[in-house]
Amino acid sequence: MAVTAVSGSVARPTPRLRRMEDERWLAFALLVPTAVLLGLFIAYPFVEGVLLSLNSTRVGIKGEFVGLKNFDKVWNDSIFRTAVWNTFWYTGVTTVFKLALGLWLAILLNRHFRGKALVRAFILLPFIIPTVLSTFAWKWMFDPTFSVINWTLFQLGFITQRINWLGDPDLAMTSIIIVNVWRGVPFFAISLLAGLQTISPELQEAAAIDGARPWQRFWHVTWPLLLPVTMVVVLFSVIQTFADFQLVYVMTGGGPANATHLFATYAYQLGIGTGLLSEGAAVSLAMFPFLFLIVVVQLLYIRRVETR
C-alpha cells in the first residue's frame, strides 16, 4: 500500500490515492491492522470465554450448555472464596504501601544531588527485570532452610527459631505482599517524580513565605497538584495487582494448602492444572465485574479532569 501510494503520486493521483486524501478512508486504512489483531485476540477470546464459562468443557471433552452452573459451583467453593478475599487483601495492602513508599522515594529524589541520574536508573531495576526472574531471587531469600533473611535476623539476635516464610499461610501472604511492594515502588516513585517535577517550585516558595510549615506545604500545595497523576498511577497498579499471576505462581503456587490463591492462579490451577476448562474460565471471568468497575471509575475521572 505504501509503495503504490508514494510512487503513484508522481503523475496523476490514482483513485486509491484520492481516496486516501479523504480523512475517513485514511483513518480506516490506518486502523485496520490494530482492529484485526485486537478483534482476533481480545474480542473473540472474550466472547469465547463467556461461552466456555457457560458450558461444561474439560480438556478433550466437548461440553454442553449448563447455564450458570459453573459460577454457582465456584461461588460455593471455599478455595474460591479464599482467593477472592486474598485478591482484595493483596491489592489493598500492596497499593497503600506502594503509594506511601513510592511517594516518599519520589520526594527524596526530587532535588539535586550528585549521581541522581544513576540512582534513578538503578532504582527502576526491580520494575524492568522480568518479574518471574526477580521473584525467584526472593523465593531463594525466603527459603525455609537457607534463608539469608533468617540468617541476618538470627545474627542480629532478633530470632532464635527459623521463620518459615512461605510455609505458614499468613506469613506466605505477607511475603508475597513484600515482593509485590518491592517490585511496584519504583513504578510509583518514578511516575510520581515526573508529576512532582511539573509542579513549579515557586508555589512552594510562595507558601513558605506565607508561613506554611513543610507538612502544610505538602498537604495543601503539592498533594492536590499531584492528585491527577496519583489517581492514574494507583488505578493502573490496582488493575495489574488485582489480576496478578506470576508472582504468586512462583512464590507459593497458591499454597500452602491453597491459602494464597488469587483469581488468576486459581483459574490456572482449575483450567490448566486439572483441565476443567469451563470452571477455570468462570473463575477468570469472575474478575471482570471488578475490573470493569475500576476502568469505569478511571474513565469518569479522566473525563472530569479533562473537562475541568
Add this chain to the structure above:
Amino acid sequence: MIEGAAWRKWVFYNIPLILFVFVLLFPFYWMIITTFRPDGELYRPWNAANYQPFWTNNPTFDHILYLFEETSFGRWMLNTMFIAAVSTVISLFCGVLAGYALARLNFPFAGGLGTVIFVTYLVPQTLLFIPLAEIIRNFQLGDTPWSLILTYPTFLIPFCTWLMMGYFKAIPKELEECARIDGASRWKAMVYIILPVAVPGILSAGIFAFTLSWNEFIYALVFLSSPDQKTVPVGVTSELIRGDVFFWGPLMAGALLGSIPVAIVYSFFVEHYVSGLTGSVKG
C-alpha cells in the same frame, strides 16, 4: 529546598535514600552472588557456624555451564529475543498508524475508538488466557513462537497507540499543513514530516514494549509446551525445578543471564524508557 544543618539532610534525605536503594537492589546482588557460589557453600543451613553468606572465596562457573550444557537455555534466550523483537515491531507498526489516525484525523467515532483502545490497554492477560489457549490451538499455533508473536500485540498495541497519540497531539498542525500546501499528499506528509518528528516517541514505545514482552509469563506458560520452544521465564520455571527440588545455583544463573538483555537495552535508553513510562501514565 533543604534547610537547616547537615545532620538533618542526612537523617531526612540521605539515609532513607540509601536504605531504599539497598533494599531495591539487594535481591539482584543475591542473584549474582548465588550464581558464582559453589553448591557446597549454597546449601549450608542459615544457622551454621562461621557461615558468611554475602561473599564467596571460591567463585565457580559451574552453574552457568550447567545451564548451557544440561538445559536449552541458549535456545530460550534466542526464542525470547525473537518473540520480543518481532512482536514489538508489529505493535509499533500498528500503534503508530492507529495513534496517528486517532490523534490527527477527523472521522466518525474517533473518540469512541480511542476509548475502546484505552480499555483494551487495561485488559489483563489473566482474564482471557483460557479461551485464548483454545483459540490458539484451533488456529494450529500451539507450541510455536507465533502463538506469542500474535498475542503479545494485544497488550502492546494499546500501549503504543496511547503513547503515540500523546506524541502526535503535541506536534503542531501547521507543520503538516505547510507540507500539504507544498503539494505533499496526506500519506507523504505523515511519513516524511510527522513520523520523523515523532521518533523519540517511537523509540520510547519500542523499548517499553520490548521489556513488556520479555517479562510476559502466563501466555508463554500456557501456549508453549516443548522445552525447545520456551521463553526464558517459562524455561527457568519449568526445567530447573524437578518436583520439589530447586536447582538454586542454575536457577539464579538463569535469572541473572535472562535479565541481562533487558538490562542492556534499558541502560542504553534510560531516558526514553522513563519518558515512555511516565507518558503512559499521563496519557
